[in-house]
Amino acid sequence: MNEMEKEVQHLLGTRTDTLIFPEWVAHGIEFITAAFVAAVVLITLTVLVLFVIDITQRRNAIRHNYPVLGRFRYIFSKAGEFFRQYFFAMDREEMPFNRAERTWVERAANGVDNTIAFGSTKNLNVEGTPIFLNCPFPAAGVESAKTVPLEIGPHCRHPYRAPSIFNISGMSFGALSAPAVQALSRGAKMAGCWLNTGEGGLTKHHLAGGCDLVFQIGTAKYGVRHPDGRLSEERLREIAARPEVKLFEIKLSQGAKPGKGGILPAAKISPEVAATRGIRQGEDSISPNRHAEIGSVQQLLDFIGRVRRVTGKPVGFKTVIGSGDWLDELCREISSRGIESAPDFITVDGGDGGTGAAPMPLMDNVGLPLREALPLAADMLEKHGLKQRIRLIASGKLITPANVAWALCAGADFVNAARGFMFALGCIQALKCNKNICPTGITTHNPRLQAGLDPAVKSVRVANYYRGIVYEVEMIAHSCGVPEPRALCRCHVRIVGGDGLSRPMDEIYPPAGCLQGGDEDAV
Numbered sequence: 001m002n003e004m005e006k007e008v009q010h011l012l013g014t015r016t017d018t019l020i021f022p023e024w025v026a027h028g029i030e031f032i033t034a035a036f037v038a039a040v041v042l043i044t045l046t047v048l049v050l051f052v053i054d055i056t057q058r059r060n061a062i063r064h065n066y067p068v069l070g071r072f073r074y075i076f077s078k079a080g081e082f083f084r085q086y087f088f089a090m091d092r093e094e095m096p097f098n099r100a101e102r103t104w105v106e107r108a109a110n111g112v113d114n115t116i117a118f119g120s121t122k123n124l125n126v127e128g129t130p131i132f133l134n135c136p137f138p139a140a141g142v143e144s145a146k147t148v149p150l151e152i153g154p155h156c157r158h159p160y161r162a163p164s165i166f167n168i169s170g171m172s173f174g175a176l177s178a179p180a181v182q183a184l185s186r187g188a189k190m191a192g193c194w195l196n197t198g199e200g201g202l203t204k205h206h207l208a209g210g211c212d213l214v215f216q217i218g219t220a221k222y223g224v225r226h227p228d229g230r231l232s233e234e235r236l237r238e239i240a241a242r243p244e245v246k247l248f249e250i251k252l253s254q255g256a257k258p259g260k261g262g263i264l265p266a267a268k269i270s271p272e273v274a275a276t277r278g279i280r281q282g283e284d285s286i287s288p289n290r291h292a293e294i295g296s297v298q299q300l301l302d303f304i305g306r307v308r309r310v311t312g313k314p315v316g317f318k319t320v321i322g323s324g325d326w327l328d329e330l331c332r333e334i335s336s337r338g339i340e341s342a343p344d345f346i347t348v349d350g351g352d353g354g355t356g357a358a359p360m361p362l363m364d365n366v367g368l369p370l371r372e373a374l375p376l377a378a379d380m381l382e383k384h385g386l387k388q389r390i391r392l393i394a395s396g397k398l399i400t401p402a403n404v405a406w407a408l409c410a411g412a413d414f415v416n417a418a419r420g421f422m423f424a425l426g427c428i429q430a431l432k433c434n435k436n437i438c439p440t441g442i443t444t445h446n447p448r449l450q451a452g453l454d455p456a457v458k459s460v461r462v463a464n465y466y467r468g469i470v471y472e473v474e475m476i477a478h479s480c481g482v483p484e485p486r487a488l489c490r491c492h493v494r495i496v497g498g499d500g501l502s503r504p505m506d507e508i509y510p511p512a513g514c515l516q517g518g519d520e521d522a523v
């Protein structure tokens with residue numbers, strides 16, 4: 001026994017040449033050894049099988065040329081989606097919404113203090129950034145300029161006095177889950193704003209909270225169609241008879257997929273969705289790319305008039321704008337038919353709008369983004385003297401107070417948000433809305449995943465988010481020295497250009513000038 005062995009013997013108090021273990025330890029070691037050998041054999045076999053599969057296949061060059069190793073490229077790029085969001089992306093980097101924007105919504109939805117410390121982290125040299133022009137002497141003793149209601153559809157049997165500048169944009173039942181729609185409905189009621197049904201029809205979930213509703217007539221006319229796809233006036237009348245339904249919106253197109261109808265992947269067509277829409281399960285639900293009845297501005301006005309006659313309620317349309325020429329033609333046609341023939345509102349959706357599912361080229365590159373489409377539409381209405389008659393509703397990435405205030409400056413009367421309210425519901429921007437595997441239960445019909453979305457809890461978040469937006473828009477308006485948010489106009493904002501310097505918005509988009517606010521007597 002050498003010196004070291006003696007030392008060990010001393011420390012252990014036993015003989016080192018014949019260490020005695022209890023029997024269970026020996027069995028444990030044997031088991032671990034066997035498991036290790038089995039794992040090595042299994043991994044080797046798996047690698048061999050994958051190697052043979054990769055080298056013999058011809059569909060994928062990377063996997064063929066780098067068998068097994070090539071697979072890691074796909075695993076890492078998939079995993080990267082998640083890791084980037086959590087560890088690597090900077091606060092202002094991600095698309096479509098960066099972490100700073102999502103965090104703002106999250107805090108507003110939680111109803112917690114939304115002030116930040118030390119200083120702005122926003123790069124104010126980025127092209128397109130709005131800089132509002134504060135008034136040197138804002139009204140004393142108040143912090144916000146209160147919003148006043150605004151009437152839509154003065155010539156209808158039932159005009160709508162809309163209480164809120166900020167509302168929930170169309171998202172169909174089908175794209176959204178039942179608990180998500182219920183939470184939005186209850187949240188909208190608490191907040192006092194409207195909820196647009198989207199093109200999937202009206203369901204008991206939309207009615208759950210008793211909020212004001214905008215019924216959207218999509219190109220497939222789900223909920224108001226004859227079996228042959230034509231508009232059912234009888235069904236329309238039934239829906240209009242509901243006191244909650246305040247407006248009817250004819251969907252011509254939406255920003256994420258102009259020229260294409262709605263797409264609801266087969267995976268998301270539950271029995272309830274199929275029954276509501278009158279479609280079959282097991283196949284994608286594709287709406288026509290336009291209304292059969294509407295192929296010109298004349299037919300658009302005819303159809304608006306027909307829906308208004310049947311329902312007695314204000315009727316407008318939603319569109320994404322490409323060329324403004326047809327809007328010009330529409331305005332001229334209205335002038336020749338008379339002001340009553342006009343749509344009661346137009347919803348302009350930015351080409352960068354969201355969706356449950358759409359092809360990438362349409363989503364990315366077709367249709368003007370809202371920053372161009374909105375001033376164009378507002379100016380067109382102004383030019384034809386229709387700005388007071390036709391209310392302008394804007395949607396497209398308007399999920400924070402500054403963006404909403406920008407839209408009001410550009411000429412919007414109302415702002416709609418879809419994805420902002422999805423964040424309020426708990427959306428984590430996992431971008432799986434079309435797969436029926438939404439981890440937050442918002443866009444899935446899988447009951448297990450829906451279980452985490454409690455409408456009672458989330459509706460409070462929806463209302464909190466709404467209040468956060470409205471309060472801070474009113475705060476911007478107050479800071480600019482106007483009596484209410486709709487009195488904001490282009491002279492109140494400068495837009496940062498490519499050289500990093502800002503220019504007045506009314507210089508970039510003349511000559512709309514100051515637009516009038518809401519009904520001053522209606523506070």
Ligand SMILES: Cc1cc2nc3c(=O)[nH]c(=O)nc-3n(C[C@H](O)[C@H](O)[C@H](O)COP(=O)(O)O)c2cc1C
Pocket residue numbers: 169170171172175176197198199200216251253254255262318349350352353354355356395396397398399416417418419420433443
């Ligand atoms: C899940 C989802 C479903 C949608 N469904 C509809 C729809 O049925 N009808 C419609 O006109 N727009 C639909 N949209 C578009 C939104 O109403 C809105 O115009 C667009 O997302 C831009 O607003 P945002 O940037 O606030 O999301 C949907 C959007 C999302 C995200």
Ligand code: SF4
Pocket residue numbers: 422426427428429430431432433434437438439440441442443
């Ligand atoms: S969490 Fe992901 S899948 Fe669910 S709604 Fe949000 S973006 Fe869509």
